[in-house]
Amino acid sequence: MTGDVSALQLVLSGDPGLFAIVRLSLLISLSAVLFAGLIGVPVGAFIALTLFPGREGVIVVLNALMGLPPVVVGLAVFLALSRSGPLGSWGLLFTPQAMVIAQTVLVAPIIAALTRQTIEDLWVEYRDELAAMNIGPAGRVATLVWDARFSLVTALLAGFGRAAAEVGAIIVVGGNIEGFTRTMTTAIALETSKGDLPLAIGLGIVLIFIVILINALAWAARRAGERTAG
Amino acid sequence: MSMHAPSHDLPLMFVEAGILAGEVTILDNISLTLNAGAPTVLIGPNGAGKTTLLRAAMGLIPVTHGRITWGGNETAAPARRAFVFQRPAMLRRSTEGNVHYALAAAGVPHGQRYDRAAELLTLVGLDGFGSRPARRLSGGEQQRVALARALARDPAVLFLDEPTASLDPHATKAIEDIVSNVAARGVKVVMSTHDLGQAKRLAGDLVLLHRGRLIESGPAAQFFADPRTEEASKFIAGELLI
Numbered sequence: 196m197t198g199d200v201s202a203l204q205l206v207l208s209g210d211p212g213l214f215a216i217v218r219l220s221l222l223i224s225l226s227a228v229l230f231a232g233l234i235g236v237p238v239g240a241f242i243a244l245t246l247f248p249g250r251e252g253v254i255v256v257l258n259a260l261m262g263l264p265p266v267v268v269g270l271a272v273f274l275a276l277s278r279s280g281p282l283g284s285w286g287l288l289f290t291p292q293a294m295v296i297a298q299t300v301l302v303a304p305i306i307a308a309l310t311r312q313t314i315e316d317l318w319v320e321y322r323d324e325l326a327a328m329n330i331g332p333a334g335r336v337a338t339l340v341w342d343a344r345f346s347l348v349t350a351l352l353a354g355f356g357r358a359a360a361e362v363g364a365i366i367v368v369g370g371n372i373e374g375f376t377r378t379m380t381t382a383i384a385l386e387t388s389k390g391d392l393p394l395a396i397g398l399g400i401v402l403i404f405i406v407i408l409i410n411a412l413a414w415a416a417r418r419a420g421e422r423t424a425g
Numbered sequence: 426m427s428m429h430a431p432s433h434d435l436p437l438m439f440v441e442a443g444i445l446a447g448e449v450t451i452l453d454n455i456s457l458t459l460n461a462g463a464p465t466v467l468i469g470p471n472g473a474g475k476t477t478l479l480r481a482a483m484g485l486i487p488v489t490h491g492r493i494t495w496g497g498n499e500t501a502a503p504a505r506r507a508f509v510f511q512r513p514a515m516l517r518r519s520t521e522g523n524v525h526y527a528l529a530a531a532g533v534p535h536g537q538r539y540d541r542a543a544e545l546l547t548l549v550g551l552d553g554f555g556s557r558p559a560r561r562l563s564g565g566e567q568q569r570v571a572l573a574r575a576l577a578r579d580p581a582v583l584f585l586d587e588p589t590a591s592l593d594p595h596a597t598k599a600i601e602d603i604v605s606n607v608a609a610r611g612v613k614v615v616m617s618t619h620d621l622g623q624a625k626r627l628a629g630d631l632v633l634l635h636r637g638r639l640i641e642s643g644p645a646a647q648f649f650a651d652p653r654t655e656e657a658s659k660f661i662a663g664e665l666l667i
Contacts, residue, residue: 324516338526342516342518343517345517424517424519424522
């Protein structure tokens, strides 16, 4: 109970250390979702609208990748970015950029798989109409992505939820360096292990609040959009 | 709105055209000529091939053998064709947005789309519905949106696949009025229906299909007054064609 009160005091007092961690966490997770969206939406749309040999297998693998273990992703990115790795010359290991890369790898399959399903379902519905209106391939993709935009927001939110909540990948590639790569989830893990429960609980409260807030905003935007677009 | 059937797009001719799906014959050596003028109505029981014939004419399905020609031209079907499906899909946009989309697809300049959309929505009786989400309209209203989208292409030929199936009499009457109006403006309407009363009301020519074969075609009045085939007599009498 004492820990809960201290945690609330920490949050309400606007503790600069705590809010630096929050700021970095949001920057990393939102950047990862942005990059994952830029990769995942086109990939998902391509798979949804293109017939090619092995497509079913690709879909199965893509769906399976939604459950990628974060620590395995962290390890893979660590090996790629370590000095002896193929991307070692970039010098990104233990930086926020490395954490963005790891989360992007983690989130992109989720967005791609959900986009693939959404676009494919809409394509089944729209196929005849778009063919009758003589819409070309580029126009079809643009139409389907635009008309599926509210559902795609849900895919992005799922990606954000995954990114904001994960700790395994970013702690491996980021190193949890105070003031540099420490995020809410890595800080919660560290402070809990140290027994500093007020800070851990305070960060947990902020993390949950942010996730709820972003989902609420997205839900409100979706509802407003549906009122005009159906 | 400029609606007229240019003579070079018609007649639409099926020349021994057939469609196979695996080993199943969907359309069997259809030879049929559709000329400009009053609507041509395709009738026949379920599975007769009405929808497939319309889709083939629209170019949505290739014929397996034989050919389809437009004004004698086989290689390039005219762009000014439009299709209204039995259950049209509404784009996730407003009613006006759906028509705007069709106008853009038809190459109508951006500056003209607002006026054209308003004109088309008036034509199909959807004044005041422009801002409403198309997917939340009733079935009859959605069918009218689909008609407005089709007319956005300024079609020479308009294909309608059972446009009033599952609509109530009021909505059916509204659609029939639009079809008559459009046909009167010179658009060649080719439609399918199960409703013999509707066929009597709208058709200039009738085509009876059964099991993918063309059973009988000709002027509607003659078809109903003096059918030439046993199948047509049975169909008109309401007997089952098996």
